[in-house]
Amino acid sequence: MPTHYRIVLCTCPDPDTATGLARRLVEARLAACVNVVPGLTSVYAWQGRIETDHEVLLLAKTRADRFEALADYLRRHHPYELPEIVAVPIEQGDSPYLQWIDSWLDAS
Known part of the structure; x- marks a missing residue:
């Protein structure tokens, strides 16, 4: 199975921001589907301190x-100074689903 498909992870500060970004990524054909996963608690290092925040996770299939x-779009429109933008290769997937990703991204 080819690995040219990706899942891109990006955390957001709240559901409205996450849903807005998700919708715009799909509308722009930068992703075929973006899951908005609420209820995340993130613990992270930022500017010399350990922070804890409630966040919403985006899982974008592209x-x-x-x-x-996609990363450029998120950097320009995300409210965070340094948004998390991490891509993970999809090593295996159901062929019809992967073809559906292609059909959306390649449509004009």
């Missing part, structure tokens, strides 16, 4: 050839 454009 291809490697769309990653840079």
Whole structure:
């Protein structure tokens, strides 16, 4: 199975921000689907301190050839100074689902 498909993870500060970004990523054909997962508690190092925040996770399904454009979009529109933008290769997936990703991303 080819690994040119990706899941991109991005945390957001609240459901409205997450849903808005998710919708715009799909509308722009940078992702075929974005799951909005609420209820996340993040513990992270930031500016020399350990912080704890409630966040919402985005899981965007896309291809490697769309990653840079997707990341650029998130950097420009995300409210965080340094948003989490991490891509994980999809090593295996159901062929019809992966073809559906292609059909959305390649449609004009």
